[in-house]
Amino acid sequence: MEREKFEYFERLFHPESIAIIGASEGSFFYLSAPGVTGYKGKVYAVNPNRDSILNFKCYKSILDINDDIDFASVTLPAKYTPDVMRECVEKGVKTVHFFTSGFSETGTEEGRKLEQELLKISSKGSTRILGPNCMGVYCPESGLSFMPGFPKKPGPVAFIAQSGALTEQVVYSGRLRGVGFSKVVSYGNAIDLDNPEFIEYLAEDPKTKIISTYIEGTKNGRKFYETLKEAVKKKPVIVWKGGQTERGAVAVSSHTGSLAGSGNIWKAALNQIGAVNIRDLEDLVDTFLVFLQNPPPRGRRGLIVSFSGGESVTETDKAVEMGLEIPLLSKETKEKIDEMVPAAGISTRNPLDIPSAFFRFANIAEVVKVAASEDNIDFVIFEMLDRYRSVGKHFRGFQWYVDLRKSIRDAANYIKNELGKPFVIAILPAFSEHEATYLRKFYTTRGISVVPTMTRAAKAIKRMIEYHEFLDKQKP
Amino acid sequence: MEREKFEYFERLFHPESIAIIGASEGSFFYLSAPGVTGYKGKVYAVNPNRDSILNFKCYKSILDINDDIDFASVTLPAKYTPDVMRECVEKGVKTVHFFTSGFSETGTEEGRKLEQELLKISSKGSTRILGPNCMGVYCPESGLSFMPGFPKKPGPVAFIAQSGALTEQVVYSGRLRGVGFSKVVSYGNAIDLDNPEFIEYLAEDPKTKIISTYIEGTKNGRKFYETLKEAVKKKPVIVWKGGQTERGAVAVSSHTGSLAGSGNIWKAALNQIGAVNIRDLEDLVDTFLVFLQNPPPRGRRGLIVSFSGGESVTETDKAVEMGLEIPLLSKETKEKIDEMVPAAGISTRNPLDIPSAFFRFANIAEVVKVAASEDNIDFVIFEMLDRYRSVGKHFRGFQWYVDLRKSIRDAANYIKNELGKPFVIAILPAFSEHEATYLRKFYTTRGISVVPTMTRAAKAIKRMIEYHEFLDKQKP
Numbered sequence: 003m004e005r006e007k008f009e010y011f012e013r014l015f016h017p018e019s020i021a022i023i024g025a026s027e028g029s030f031f032y033l034s035a036p037g038v039t040g041y042k043g044k045v046y047a048v049n050p051n052r053d054s055i056l057n058f059k060c061y062k063s064i065l066d067i068n069d070d071i072d073f074a075s076v077t078l079p080a081k082y083t084p085d086v087m088r089e090c091v092e093k094g095v096k097t098v099h100f101f102t103s104g105f106s107e108t109g110t111e112e113g114r115k116l117e118q119e120l121l122k123i124s125s126k127g128s129t130r131i132l133g134p135n136c137m138g139v140y141c142p143e144s145g146l147s148f149m150p151g152f153p154k155k156p157g158p159v160a161f162i163a164q165s166g167a168l169t170e171q172v173v174y175s176g177r178l179r180g181v182g183f184s185k186v187v188s189y190g191n192a193i194d195l196d197n198p199e200f201i202e203y204l205a206e207d208p209k210t211k212i213i214s215t216y217i218e219g220t221k222n223g224r225k226f227y228e229t230l231k232e233a234v235k236k237k238p239v240i241v242w243k244g245g246q247t248e249r250g251a252v253a254v255s256s257h258t259g260s261l262a263g264s265g266n267i268w269k270a271a272l273n274q275i276g277a278v279n280i281r282d283l284e285d286l287v288d289t290f291l292v293f294l295q296n297p298p299p300r301g302r303r304g305l306i307v308s309f310s311g312g313e314s315v316t317e318t319d320k321a322v323e324m325g326l327e328i329p330l331l332s333k334e335t336k337e338k339i340d341e342m343v344p345a346a347g348i349s350t351r352n353p354l355d356i357p358s359a360f361f362r363f364a365n366i367a368e369v370v371k372v373a374a375s376e377d378n379i380d381f382v383i384f385e386m387l388d389r390y391r392s393v394g395k396h397f398r399g400f401q402w403y404v405d406l407r408k409s410i411r412d413a414a415n416y417i418k419n420e421l422g423k424p425f426v427i428a429i430l431p432a433f434s435e436h437e438a439t440y441l442r443k444f445y446t447t448r449g450i451s452v453v454p455t456m457t458r459a460a461k462a463i464k465r466m467i468e469y470h471e472f473l474d475k476q477k478p
Numbered sequence: 479m480e481r482e483k484f485e486y487f488e489r490l491f492h493p494e495s496i497a498i499i500g501a502s503e504g505s506f507f508y509l510s511a512p513g514v515t516g517y518k519g520k521v522y523a524v525n526p527n528r529d530s531i532l533n534f535k536c537y538k539s540i541l542d543i544n545d546d547i548d549f550a551s552v553t554l555p556a557k558y559t560p561d562v563m564r565e566c567v568e569k570g571v572k573t574v575h576f577f578t579s580g581f582s583e584t585g586t587e588e589g590r591k592l593e594q595e596l597l598k599i600s601s602k603g604s605t606r607i608l609g610p611n612c613m614g615v616y617c618p619e620s621g622l623s624f625m626p627g628f629p630k631k632p633g634p635v636a637f638i639a640q641s642g643a644l645t646e647q648v649v650y651s652g653r654l655r656g657v658g659f660s661k662v663v664s665y666g667n668a669i670d671l672d673n674p675e676f677i678e679y680l681a682e683d684p685k686t687k688i689i690s691t692y693i694e695g696t697k698n699g700r701k702f703y704e705t706l707k708e709a710v711k712k713k714p715v716i717v718w719k720g721g722q723t724e725r726g727a728v729a730v731s732s733h734t735g736s737l738a739g740s741g742n743i744w745k746a747a748l749n750q751i752g753a754v755n756i757r758d759l760e761d762l763v764d765t766f767l768v769f770l771q772n773p774p775p776r777g778r779r780g781l782i783v784s785f786s787g788g789e790s791v792t793e794t795d796k797a798v799e800m801g802l803e804i805p806l807l808s809k810e811t812k813e814k815i816d817e818m819v820p821a822a823g824i825s826t827r828n829p830l831d832i833p834s835a836f837f838r839f840a841n842i843a844e845v846v847k848v849a850a851s852e853d854n855i856d857f858v859i860f861e862m863l864d865r866y867r868s869v870g871k872h873f874r875g876f877q878w879y880v881d882l883r884k885s886i887r888d889a890a891n892y893i894k895n896e897l898g899k900p901f902v903i904a905i906l907p908a909f910s911e912h913e914a915t916y917l918r919k920f921y922t923t924r925g926i927s928v929v930p931t932m933t934r935a936a937k938a939i940k941r942m943i944e945y946h947e948f949l950d951k952q953k954p
Contacts, residue, residue, distance in 0.1 A: 150872075151865075151868065151909075163788060164787075164788070165786060165787045165788035166787075166833070167785055167786030167787060167788070167789075167833045168786040168787065168788030168789060170786070171786055171788075171789070171863075171908055174865065174908045174909045175906075175908040178907065178908060178909065178910075178911065216788050218788075218791060242788075242792070244788055244791035244792045244795065245791050245795065246795045246799075247794070247795045247798040247799060248798075249794055249795075249798045249803075249804055250791050250792070250794040250795035250798060252806070252827075253790055253791045253794045253804075253825070253827075253829055253831075254791050281792065281795075281796070282789075282792060282796075282931070282933060283789065283906065283908070283931075284906070284931065309643055310641055310643035310644040310646075310647055311640075311641045311642075311643060311644065312639060312640070312641030312643070312644030312647075312692050312694075312718075312720055313641075313643075313644060313647070313758075313759065314729055315694060315720035315721050315726050315729045315730050316718070316720045316726070316757065316758060318723070318725055318726040318729045319720065319721065319722045319723045319725075319726035320757070320758075322723040322724075322725045322726060323722075323723060327725075328725055328729075330728070349729070351728075351729075353729055355729075357642070357643045387647075389627075389650065392627065396626075430651075430759065430760070431654065432647055432650045432651040432654060432759070433627075433650045433654065434654075435654065435911060435915050439911050455758070455760065457758060
């Protein structure tokens with residue numbers, strides 16, 4: 003990406019001044035109310051019908067502001083947007099963001115024409131358009147945001163999407179599960195700034211470690227594809243594609259007015275360039291966590307540690323169906339483990355099926371370390387139950403629970419850092435949601451990935467394996 | 479089922495007297511400690527090395543007890559079990575439950591021989607064997623249990639499985655999500671009492687509305703299959719099959735020592751008799767809820783109500799891929815809805831994509847009622863966000879949230895009871911786990927099904943559709 007363009011995007015995400023056109027108390031709620039989202043630049047309010055809003059002086063027009071404007075957010079109805087656009091171009095605003103809807107997404111000729119008009123006006127200057135029909139930009143580093151509840155702490159993940167409500171869901175789900183964001187964009191109808199340019203920038207952005215995008219359709223498929231292809235060489239790119247079925251594509255057309263492509267073609271195309279193809283919100287956040295918190299897996303051979311024989315069987319089934327391997331442990335390892343857990347009723351071949359009743363015999367974390375040390379194991383999926391606190395409290399003593407929790411953390415760190423193998427914990431809320439939440443936070447804040455089920459752990463790890471298999475194939 | 483046999487099973491689940499052989503404080507923890515699980519029958523402790531345990535006099539042998547014994551639970555090591563079995567047969571105990579492991583599941587010749595010995599001894603009397611290597615019986619109605627944390631309140635679901643730890647997971651997950659149980663059995667190696675007999679009984683048990691089972695292998699596949707086939711005619715039977723892959727089958731052999739069959743054969747066989755085929759714990763509990771709390775769907779055509787355009791597209795994709803239909807709403811209905819929500823930025827064709835920003839325009843519950851009233855809609859999947867309480871508190875007023883919650887409950891009841899169509903709410907913990915839990919409880923305790931995601935709602939509804947399609951086909 004050219005230096006000048008890169009700097010444009012840097013300024014887009016870190017504007018020194020913003021104007022809110024059509025300002026109201028409501029728009030301030032969404033759009034970077036200073037002191038709420040932590041934005042520290044200058045904020046100007048434009049509304050010809052008001053003198054002031056929340057202690058901000060109201061300007062009649064953006065032209066009346068005696069300052070350069072980097073970023074203008076427009077919340078006025080669609081019919082007023084051409085006039086606003088003209089003034090922004092005259093003012094030399096760097097980016098105009100149209101929160102406003104009522105354009106091509108309505109399916110009307112009128113909506114399409116209005117978009118063309120905005121583009122025509124913008125062509126007379128250097129002002130770029132974000133939207134219309136979108137929520138805009140969230141960049142915790144600069145404090146630019148569109149929801150007061152979004153975290154102020156930046157993280158390593160970028161997410162860009164047409165959909166605004168979806169963007170909100172992704173940021174909140176990430177917050178809940180321990181994923182922070184570098185840059186998030188809801189770009190709506192994308193009449194100017196579009197997906198490929200954002201991805202091109204994010205691939206070079208040092209603050210972004212993972213790029214992710216939800217996409218329904220794109221005006222220039224070839225350009226999108228080529229941009230993805232280049233980006234994947236620099237960092238993982240996760241693609242969530244909506245409208246893969248014919249019926250889903252119809253739903254797309256009423257959502258953003260774009261044209262969706264066939265699911266199978268997309269899947270094959272994404273595979274070919276090493277992009278990670280996911281299908282829903284839970285998938286997305288699982289994938290963020292597992293990619294961010296684990297060393298690259300060296301192969302497809304996993305160790306499953308479960309505390310129910312039934313689940314260890316069905317999870318083996320599912321992992322194998324996904325294309326993973328669950329190899330038997332060697333005779334030597336099995337013997338070592340049998341010495342550590344001298345009891346009938348457990349299975350020590352892989353899956354390690356060790357019901358909690360047998361925890362009294364051994365430090366389970368040590369058993370897992372021994373099994374994970376085998377050469378033919380590339381990653382570990384570890385099921386943890388949300389009833390150990392209760393078992394500890396009523397039966398084995400609370401210290402037993404505290405020690406267990408800690409020893410599993412230590413085993414995870416050993417396996418990740420010393421053995422260089424991914425370690426993902428599965429905790430399903432089954433006994434106590436409170437405890438499941440507590441355990442999840444305990445581990446994720448210590449850099450250990452937690453997902454709700456073993457199947458989802460396997461799915462996310464498989465994606466990471468495929469990504470690294472792709473990178474390996476590219477090596478000369 | 480013959481009257482006598484039915485009565486045997488009734489007594490198995492409602493024993494008037496139980497003996498705990500090898501009694502210790504530990505075994506009393508697991509096995510129906512009176513006052514903990516609510517068991518009201520007579521309890522005898524057998525342990526030749528102790529005088530008393532927890533105020534229970536210890537008998538040296540079960541033969542010393544001057545009372546009939548309906549149910550004896552044995553926790554002694556495997557080598558003592560033949561002697562115990564002999565005494566129980568002599569005593570005329572109706573059922574002996576061997577908690578003990580160390581039999582055929584170990585893969586040893588010795589283990590297999592020990593099982594044969596127990597069977598040989600039992601053949602000399604009328605005493606039946608439950609197990610070995612199992613947790614036994616949970617029947618809240620009688621208070622018989624194997625975990626003090628299991629609910630005392632009975633419910634309509636029966637679950638039977640070899641696996642003990644899995645049974646625990648199922649009961650706890652059911653408890654957490656609002657499903658109660660009539661009878662639960664962990665039957666382990668099943669050398670005598672086996673899956674088919676239990677299913678045969680449960681099909682006739684008036685307290686059981688849904689039968690479910692986790693199965694790895696069975697000694698008599700034909701008998702199992704025929705029993706399932708008959709049971710399905712009386713009530714829904716849900717089958718969770720472990721060991722569907724070759725590798726999973728190896729995991730089975732180290733778990734219960736039984737032989738698992740191929741996944742595809744099982745799937746086809748279950749379909750043919752109308753059994754509901756599920757794959758994991760979450761699936762199972764979703765299916766319980768949706769079957770128990772909804773009228774039978776009349777067809778495959780669903781309405782999706784989502785609050786994010788992106789998710790409404792991807793969930794349409796997934797529903798269609800599953801074989802469901804998401805038909806467009808008629809022109810008349812669309813016009814009615816457009817009048818109720820006079821705003822751009824929403825889609826009213828199905829999915830109903832109504833971001834919460836538009837809630838100010840209309841009572842969303844009324845909009846959903848109008849859409850669900852269409853003839854070409856057979857069921858409703860309704861996404862609910864866990865951030866409405868927060869939006870209400872900070873933005874629209876708390877009463878707005880309370881009204882919203884209530885109006886959705888009323889719409890659900892109207893659609894279920896008046897229109898006779900299933901209505902399932904999807905609530906993913908994304909903003910606040912506490913609120914997601916609160917909302918889930920609010921609706922499920924009012925008889926409205928809640929699952930975490932729209933995909934899982936679609937999956938469970940699809941199972942219900944297939945079950946009723948099967949029943950319809952059987953009608954003369």
